Amino acid sequence: xxxxxxxxxxxxxxxxxxxxxxxxxxxxxxxxxxxxxxxxxxxxxxxxxxxxxxxxxxxxxxxxxxxxxxxxxxxxxxxxxxxxxxxxxxxxxxxxxxxxxxxxxxxxxxxxxxxxxxxxxxxxxxxxxxxxxxxxxxxxxxxxxxxxxxxxxxxxxxxxxxxxxxxxxxxxxxxxxxxxxxxxxxxxxxxxxxxxxxxxxxxxxxxxxxxxxxxxxxxxxxxxxxxxxxxxxxxxxxxxxxxxxxxxxxxxxxxxxxxxxxxxxxxxxxxxxxxxxxxxxxxxxxxxxxxxxxxxxxxxxxxxxxxxxxxxxxxxxxxxxxxxxxxxxxxxxxxxxxxxxxxxxxxxxxxxxxxxxxxxxxxxxxxxxxxxxxxxxxxxxxxxxxxxxxxxxxxxxxxxxxxxxxxxxxxxxxxxxxxxxxxxxxxxxxxxxxxxxxxxxxxxxxxxxxxxxxxxxxxxxxxxxxxxxxxxxxxxxxxxxxxxxxxxxxxxxxxxxxxxxxxxxxxxxxxxxxxxxxxxxxxxxxxxxxxxxxxxxxxxxxxxxxxxxxxxxxxxxxxxxxxxxxxxxxxxxxxxxxxxxxxxxxxxxxxxxxxxxxxxxxxxxxxxxxxxxxxxxxxxxxxxxxxxxxxxxxx
Numbered sequence: 111x112x113x114x115x116x117x118x119x120x121x122x123x124x125x126x127x128x129x130x131x132x133x134x135x136x137x138x139x140x141x142x143x144x145x146x147x148x149x150x151x152x153x154x155x156x157x158x159x160x161x162x163x164x165x166x167x168x169x170x171x172x173x174x175x176x177x178x179x180x181x182x183x184x185x186x187x188x189x190x191x192x193x194x195x196x197x198x199x200x201x202x203x204x205x206x207x208x209x210x211x212x213x214x215x216x217x218x219x220x221x222x223x224x225x226x227x228x229x230x231x232x233x234x235x236x237x238x239x240x241x242x243x244x245x246x247x248x249x250x251x252x253x254x255x256x257x258x259x260x261x262x263x264x265x266x267x268x269x270x271x272x273x274x275x276x277x278x279x280x281x282x283x284x285x286x287x288x289x290x291x292x293x294x295x296x297x298x299x300x301x302x303x304x305x306x307x308x309x310x311x312x313x314x315x316x317x318x319x320x321x322x323x324x325x326x327x328x329x330x331x332x333x334x335x336x337x338x339x340x341x342x343x344x345x346x347x348x349x350x351x352x353x354x355x356x357x358x359x360x361x362x363x364x365x366x367x368x369x370x371x372x373x374x375x376x377x378x379x380x381x382x383x384x385x386x387x388x389x390x391x392x393x394x395x396x397x398x399x400x401x402x403x404x405x406x407x408x409x410x411x412x413x414x415x416x417x418x419x420x421x422x423x424x425x426x427x428x429x430x431x432x433x434x435x436x437x438x439x440x441x442x443x444x445x446x447x448x449x450x451x452x453x454x455x456x457x458x459x460x461x462x463x464x465x466x467x468x469x470x471x472x473x474x475x476x477x478x479x480x481x482x483x484x485x486x487x488x489x490x491x492x493x494x495x496x497x498x499x500x501x502x503x504x505x506x507x508x509x510x511x512x513x514x515x516x517x518x519x520x521x522x523x524x525x526x527x528x529x530x531x532x533x534x535x536x537x538x539x540x541x542x543x544x545x546x547x548x549x550x551x552x553x554x555x556x557x558x559x560x561x562x563x564x565x566x567x568x569x570x571x572x573x574x575x576x577x578x579x580x581x582x583x584x585x586x587x588x589x590x591x592x593x594x595x596x597x598x599x600x601x602x603x604x605x606x607x608x609x610x611x612x613x614x615x616x617x618x619x620x621x622x623x624x625x626x627x628x629x630x631x632x633x634x635x636x637x638x639x640x641x642x643x644x645x646x647x648x649x650x651x652x653x654x655x656x657x658x659x660x661x662x663x664x665x666x667x668x669x670x671x672x673x674x675x676x677x678x679x680x681x682x683x684x685x686x687x688x689x690x691x692x693x694x695x696x697x698x699x700x701x702x703x704x705x706x707x708x709x710x711x712x713x714x715x716x717x718x719x720x721x722x723x724x725x726x727x728x729x730x731x732x733x734x735x736x737x738x739x740x741x742x743x744x745x
Contacts, residue, residue, distance in 0.1 A: 117166035132336040139309040144329035177278035183265035185258035197275030245297040263289040292595040317597040408578035410526035412586040415560035418447040419482035428477030449589040455610035488559030500539040527552040543570035564592040676729040683722035
């Protein structure tokens with residue numbers, strides 16, 4: 111249990127939040143939201159004892175294992191999988207003690223240590239680390255590559271795998287999806303839904319938050335407030351709260367105006383002076399209600415493209431790849447005005463390469479690309495952030511695009527992307543990743559393209575900017591091709607999905623939920639292929655192999671039935687838990703007349719929470735048994 115009582119946290123002279131109280135209970139999945147710079151990462155630093163509260167009290171049980179994703183990855187020579195296993199600190203300590211005991215030839219100590227190793231599933235560490243790496247997009251071959259051979263983005267994936275490897279009580283994740291593709295995001299979402307500890311998650315991906323969290327802590331206007339439910343439930347409750355606050359503000363303003371009018375009229379009259387003084391004191395005692403508002407500093411839109419040729423771009427029988435390696439074969443594609451295409455597919459299948467060919471940043475190995483004469487491409491990719499002039503300011507960048515525009519016009523335009531006042535003339539070098547991404551997007555919008563090519567445009571953007579971008583793209587009249595791990599953006603902006611996989615790029619007949627099912631199906635053939643390879647290597651005939659497989663399925667059937675039953679129980683208790691949390695989020699339940707009903711709901715909540723915890727533990731035990739059976743049969 112993490113207890114925050116009247117805490118205040120500052121960074122320098124700036125107050126991040128003050129007089130904040132809430133409790134995070136064991137097993138809760140809590141999302142932290144709020145604009146960049148409001149104090150989300152500072153709250154994590156406080157939990158890690160890197161920052162201390164300025165006022166109030168923070169407490170948590172002693173001995174909690176807290177895992178977090180390291181921001182730096184040393185350029186080590188050790189194998190990537192060994193680096194991931196390092197996340198299990200207790201395992202590494204036991205392994206070192208085992209080495210020492212072996213050198214001392216201490217049989218009793220060795221027996222104790224092997225028992226401890228078995229208790230923490232130390233013998234499955236290699237398999238667990240391998241599954242984590244595979245889920246995050248690493249191939250089996252890459253597991254044994256040295257850490258220093260990976261690029262920055264892949265090293266961050268290694269850091270994430272290392273944090274997940276830790277058998278933690280509390281897991282802190284700060285924007286874990288920033289360096290992941292959609293496949294890895296879906297895998298991580300499923301993993302976190304099964305995590306048994308307490309999760310604190312900073313994310314600007316609303317679909318990700320909705321699927322995982324059961325509470326939201328929102329930081330704004332120097333306050334951190336906890337809400338029950340996922341992100342969508344939080345938005346609804348916050349909207350209702352703001353509506354009530356605005357109504358109370360308007361009512362109080364009328365009251366203040368009425369009192370002020372009385373004071374103004376009768377303050378000078380001797381017969382009314384006493385009453386006027388009484389009303390002045392009443393005004394001084396009044397706790398002023400602030401006007402409700404939602405802080406969204408972004409307001410921009412794409413102008414209508416000047417010309418819209420049809421088609422904008424055509425690709426005929428093109429092979430896309432590098433050197434002699436073809437990753438997409440014989441692609442034919444025509445992009446016309448109004449097309450809104452989302453590209454799906456596993457990492458490395460060629461999505462970004464296809465975008466580069468469309469942007470003329472890369473030429474196909476074979477085939478033809480035909481561009482319309484008045485084609486005007488707006489291309490956003492992460493590497494373009496590096497092409498900003500770090501020693502220049504946002505205003506300078508915009509002036510290079512339009513020498514005739516006045517400074518006032520350019521300042522007004524940049525204001526829509528939250529570059530205001532002195533920020534417009536500050537050099538870009540110290541800007542955050544989010545600020546640089548916003549500037550690149552501002553430059554792209556200003557150029558008024560008729561074809562937008564967006565490769566992960568939401569990385570580093572907060573929820574408000576993502577929402578503003580999504581709204582602007584919905585109104586955009588040109589054509590769009592987008593690669594993104596932000597499913598909310600894909601759902602709201604695209605109306606046609608293409609899947610890039612197995613050397614092809616073709617229309618995908620389905621939605622994002624169907625794509626998730628497609629990913630699950632893709633894993634099955636690979637396991638079957640592995641089984642077939644084992645049959646060949648061991649010299650067992652196909653007929654004998656089928657017989658063995660049937661016998662194996664028969665032996666595992668009771669366990670599989672039990673697993674299915676447990677999964678249904680977990681789902682049932684999750685549904686009941688969500689229903690109870692929604693009922694407890696209703697302000698009416700806290701009225702005096704509802705006291706008995708409230709007691710009943712709280713008792714039910716405790717009962718369901720306990721039942722869910724037991725069901726999840728049973729589910730994990732059965733999963734582990736099945737994995738052990740599979741390992742035994744695959745040896």
